[in-house]
Amino acid sequence: MLRPACRPARATLFLLALCAAWSGPVLSQNTPAATQADAGRFLEDVKALAAPRMEGRGDGTRGLRRAERLIAERYRALGMEAAGSQGYRQTFRVVTGRKIRPGTRLVAASPTWTAYKLKQEFIPLSFSSSGTVRSTVVFAGYGISAPEFAYDDYHGADVRGKIVLVLRGEPRAIAQKAEHGEHTSHASLITKAINAKNHGAAALIVVNGKPAGEAPDDLLRFGSVEGPEEAGLPCLQIKTAIADLWLKGASRSVADTEESIERDKQAAQAAVLNVVLDLAVRIETQRSSVSNILAYLPGRTDEYVIVGAHYDHLGRGFLHSLAPSQAGQIHPGADDNASGTAGVLELARMFGPLKGRLDRGILFANFAGEELGLLGSAEWLKAPTRPIEKAVAMLNMDMIGRIKDQKVFIGGVGTGTTLKQVLESSAKGSALRLEFSQSGYSSSDHTSFVTRRIPVLFFFSGLHSDYHKPSDSWEKINASAAAELLDLVSAVTRELAEGAGRPQFVAVAENPHAGGVSSGGGYGPYFGSIPDFGETENGVRFSDVRPGSPAAKAGLLAGDVLVQFGDKPIKNLYDFTDALRRSKVGDAVEVTVLRAGQPLKVSVTLAERK
Numbered sequence: 001m002l003r004p005a006c007r008p009a010r011a012t013l014f015l016l017a018l019c020a021a022w023s024g025p026v027l028s029q030n031t032p033a034a035t036q037a038d039a040g041r042f043l044e045d046v047k048a049l050a051a052p053r054m055e056g057r058g059d060g061t062r063g064l065r066r067a068e069r070l071i072a073e074r075y076r077a078l079g080m081e082a083a084g085s086q087g088y089r090q091t092f093r094v095v096t097g098r099k100i101r102p103g104t105r106l107v108a109a110s111p112t113w114t115a116y117k118l119k120q121e122f123i124p125l126s127f128s129s130s131g132t133v134r135s136t137v138v139f140a141g142y143g144i145s146a147p148e149f150a151y152d153d154y155h156g157a158d159v160r161g162k163i164v165l166v167l168r169g170e171p172r173a174i175a176q177k178a179e180h181g182e183h184t185s186h187a188s189l190i191t192k193a194i195n196a197k198n199h200g201a202a203a204l205i206v207v208n209g210k211p212a213g214e215a216p217d218d219l220l221r222f223g224s225v226e227g228p229e230e231a232g233l234p235c236l237q238i239k240t241a242i243a244d245l246w247l248k249g250a251s252r253s254v255a256d257t258e259e260s261i262e263r264d265k266q267a268a269q270a271a272v273l274n275v276v277l278d279l280a281v282r283i284e285t286q287r288s289s290v291s292n293i294l295a296y297l298p299g300r301t302d303e304y305v306i307v308g309a310h311y312d313h314l315g316r317g318f319l320h321s322l323a324p325s326q327a328g329q330i331h332p333g334a335d336d337n338a339s340g341t342a343g344v345l346e347l348a349r350m351f352g353p354l355k356g357r358l359d360r361g362i363l364f365a366n367f368a369g370e371e372l373g374l375l376g377s378a379e380w381l382k383a384p385t386r387p388i389e390k391a392v393a394m395l396n397m398d399m400i401g402r403i404k405d406q407k408v409f410i411g412g413v414g415t416g417t418t419l420k421q422v423l424e425s426s427a428k429g430s431a432l433r434l435e436f437s438q439s440g441y442s443s444s445d446h447t448s449f450v451t452r453r454i455p456v457l458f459f460f461s462g463l464h465s466d467y468h469k470p471s472d473s474w475e476k477i478n479a480s481a482a483a484e485l486l487d488l489v490s491a492v493t494r495e496l497a498e499g500a501g502r503p504q505f506v507a508v509a510e511n512p513h514a515g516g517v518s519s520g521g522g523y524g525p526y527f528g529s530i531p532d533f534g535e536t537e538n539g540v541r542f543s544d545v546r547p548g549s550p551a552a553k554a555g556l557l558a559g560d561v562l563v564q565f566g567d568k569p570i571k572n573l574y575d576f577t578d579a580l581r582r583s584k585v586g587d588a589v590e591v592t593v594l595r596a597g598q599p600l601k602v603s604v605t606l607a608e609r610k
Contacts, residue, residue, distance in 0.1 A: 001310075001336050001398045001460075001467075002371055002443045035350050037486035043479040045342035046401060049311065050332035050474045057333060058315020059372055060096035060288025067311055067341075071293045071366050074345050078352045080295035083363060083385050089291040092379045094369050097223060098126055101282035106236060108246075109134065110276045121239050123219045124281050125206070126319075127190060127227030128235040132280040133203045137246060137273040138162045141261060142170050143192040143204070146184075149174050157270035160200035163277050165243060166192055167209045167258065173265050185581060190227035193235050194578045198568060203234040203279060207243040209254050224327065226319055228572035234281040249274040290368035292376045294385055297351055299361035304386060305496045306363045306394040306454075307347055307489070308377070309340030310370030310445055314468060320371065323469040334474040336467060339401030341366055343486050350490055360392060360497040367445050373533025377445035378543070381452050392502045393419070393455040395489060396446035403461040403481035407433045408488075412446060414438030416455025416503030423457070426491035432484055438508050441530060441546070451530060451544035451558060453505045459489060507547040524580035525587065525606035527551055529562070531573055539563040539594065540576050554604040556593060563599075564592035580606075 048054075048070060055063030072088040084090040106122045108114040116122045141153035143166030151174060153166070169175075170187040178184045185191050189206060196204040208218060219237055244253045250271045257268050290312070296304070313333030314320050321327045332338070348364045363386060369375030381388065393416060400408075413420050413436040420436070427434060440450035446458045461482075466472040496503075528549020532541040539561040545551045562570050565579040566589045583589060585608045592601050 002373065035353070037346050037350060037483040037490065039479040039483035041349070042342050042346050042483055042486065043474070043477060045345050046334055046338045046477050046479075047474045049338035049341055050334040052330060052332075054332070056315040056317070056331040057311060057313040059094055059290050059312050059369055061315050063315065064290060064312055064368065068291050068293055068368070071311060071341065071345065075293070075295035075348065075364070078295075078348055079355070080297060080348060080352070080364065083294035083296035084292065085383065085385055088293050088295060090294060090380060090383070090385060091289050091291045092369070092375070093287050094290055094372055094375055095229060095285055096288045097286040098229070099284045099286055100124060100222060101284050103280055103282040105278070105280050106238070107278040108275060109278045111249075111274055116238070116242065119219070121242060122236050123222055124283060125189060125193070125220070125227070125231075125235040125237060126223045126225050127193065127229070127231045128281050128283060129230040129233055130281050130283050131203075131234045133163060133234055134278045135161060135163050135202055135276070137165050137205070137275045137277060138270055139165045139247060139250065139252070139257075139273055140270045141257065141268045142167045142186075143195060144170060144174070144186045144267075145195050145199075146174060146186050149177065151267055153267045154195070154199050154270065155267060159196070159270075161202050163203045163205060163279070164196045164199075164201040165205045165207065165246070165273070166196070167254065168206055169209060171261050171265070173262075189225050189235075190231060190574050191578060193227070193231040193233065194575055197232050201233060203236070206235070206237045207240055207254055208237070209240065209258055223318060224324075228574045229285060230572070231574075232571050234279060236279065236281070246273050246275045290376070292368055292380055293366040294380075295348065295364045296386070297348070297354070297358075297362040297364070298356050299358040299497060300356065301359055302361070302387070303359075303390045303392055303502065304361035304363050305392050305493055306365055306449070307344055307493055308365035308367060308394060308445060309344045309397045310337050310367040310376060311341040312368045312371050312376075313337065314371060317468075317470070321468060323471070326470050329470045331468065331470050332473055334472050334477055335399045335401040335461075335464070336472060337370070337398050338474070339399060339477060339482060340397035343397045343400055343482065343489070346486055347490060347493065350486075351493070358494075358497040359499075362493060362497060363391075370445055374445055374448050375533060377448035378532065378534055381448055388452060388454070391449075391454050393457065393496050394446055394449040395457045395459070395493060396444055397459045397489065398444040399463075400459055400461050400485055401477040401479075401482050402464050403432075403478050403485065405433070406431055406481065407435065407462070408485055409435050409437070409460045409462060411437045411442050411458035411460065412440035412450070412456040414508045415440040415450060415506055417506060418499070418501070418503040419455055419457060422492055422495045422499075422503075426488055426495055430484065430488055432488060440508065447530065448543070453507075455503045455505050457492065459485060461485075524577075524609070525583050525585045526609040527580060527604065527606060529556065531576075536561060539570055540573050550604050550607050554591075554602040556602065556604070557595070560593040560595050560600070562591060562593050565589060566591070
């Protein structure tokens with residue numbers, strides 16, 4: 001499951017009473033029942049997918065290709081029809097990393113010519129743009145502008161066209177006001193980069209100072225910092241000794257500046273340093289081919305139900321690990337999402353004997369690229385291997401292996417006219433405790449289908465302390481409870497495949513006070529757009545706009561590309577996040593979107609998010 005910080009957070013789940021009055025569709029008496037789920041068989045598949053040889057199934061890795069072959073071979077052995085564009089596969093390209101290229105340099109042109117050593121004395125940040133800059137240096141403290149805390153390191157400074165030098169982290173007086181975690185968003189390096197760009201800086205250089213738990217002169221490993229593909233300006237990190245040498249002419253040092261800010265509880269005055277730098281950053285974006293794996297069980301008609309899960313994970317963690325000290329270790333992803341993938345394979349086995357005997361077919365879909373932003377499901381919808389209009393519903397399983405106290409969360413119940421009744425009918429006799437939510441928006445692949453007006457159900461056993469860590473291992477999987485859930489998913493699939501009617505899509509108008517999310521990472525006022533995480537050369541493309549949201553009320557539509565938010569240009573989702581965080585509830589913001597390539601300006605009145 002994609003980490004919430006990288007995309008809209010999960011919708012809040014609400015407990016609804018189960019109603020036993022509806023009997024559900026009548027199944028054909030000539031169609032045999034599907035077999036029950038086998039907990040042992042399910043667990044063996046989880047173990048195989050989470051095995052060390054799978055190397056955490058990172059997108060673009062050998063491990064993912066091994067998992068791809070395993071899944072395709074299972075479908076072939078079951079006699080399932082290939083449903084990809086190339087046999088069982090639907091292959092597409094994704095961005096998997098960035099690489100420093102020759103020509104990257106940092107040179108002090110004056111007062112004394114000095115060439116610094118790449119990876120020893122300086123290193124680009126992984127979200128740096130390529131480019132060449134020659135300019136003077138302005139030291140701007142922590143590089144933070146936080147009016148909500150009456151703090152601004154850029155106060156009175158003109159950094160237009162200059163290279164800005166800033167400290168990592170943030171003052172303790174600001175960090176202590178963080179609502180979640182140890183730091184506010186102002187401490188993140190990408191926020192510092194966006195703030196420097198918005199002030200007109202030509203480049204950003206960061207120096208460590210004394211971050212907790214790190215040696216003062218440690219350089220961050222390239223690729224370890226979260227951010228967009230390109231921040232919009234060159235961004236570097238240098239060692240403290242170099243910064244101290246540059247600051248010496250201004251009678252400052254890194255340590256002295258930190259101490260004065262802590263002592264005075266206010267920003268230090270920005271200073272123009274007697275240093276001219278000549279820098280160049282050359283970075284190559286790396287792309288890899290990955291594949292969705294698709295198999296089809298034909299029915300008596302050309303309509304079908306989609307049963308899906310993503311099979312990629314984090315590989316060895318690195319950028320998105322929630323155990324950063326263990327980055328480089330295999331993150332096996334047993335629950336996320338070997339469990340959902342094993343569930344799809346088990347359902348394929350269960351339904352295999354019913355080939356051609358159900359009214360509707362079943363498309364079994366295993367998506368790659370989910371951890372990068374729902375890319376696999378989005379790719380299938382851009383280039384569907386079966387007619388989209390024939391899809392009755394999409395059932396998504398993500399992290400179904402850690403069911404505790406028999407509790408299962410099911411999202412998307414409100415997205416189809418009959419889905420709640422189907423669930424209630426299918427759950428009769430089940431010992432599972434079901435908690436429903438109406439929305440179909442969340443941090444997993446079913447969200448892509450909601451944007452195409454296809455009803456969805458999302459099966460999820462909940463977050464846990466091993467999420468996105470090397471400790472998400474197969475030994476912690478509750479296989480017997482997962483098998484109970486698979487029997488429920490099987491019953492739901494069967495009713496959808498045999499029902500006389502099909503659920504009609506319902507656009508759920510969410511209440512932002514109930515945890516609604518939008519582009520902007522779940523922070524700041526409520527806007528109401530759902531971003532498309534595929535590549536956009538400039539701006540943020542909306543894959544959908546929530547009904548009843550501020551964006552919808554302003555007339556914004558799916559497919560619009562946001563390029564301006566107030567006075568801030570928007571190049572990527574992080575720019576949008578930052579602009580939204582800096583706004584207030586009730587602000588009427590003039591935004592510019594590109595619609596069919598033409599600019600359109602509208603005013604969006606931001607609402608409260610709770």
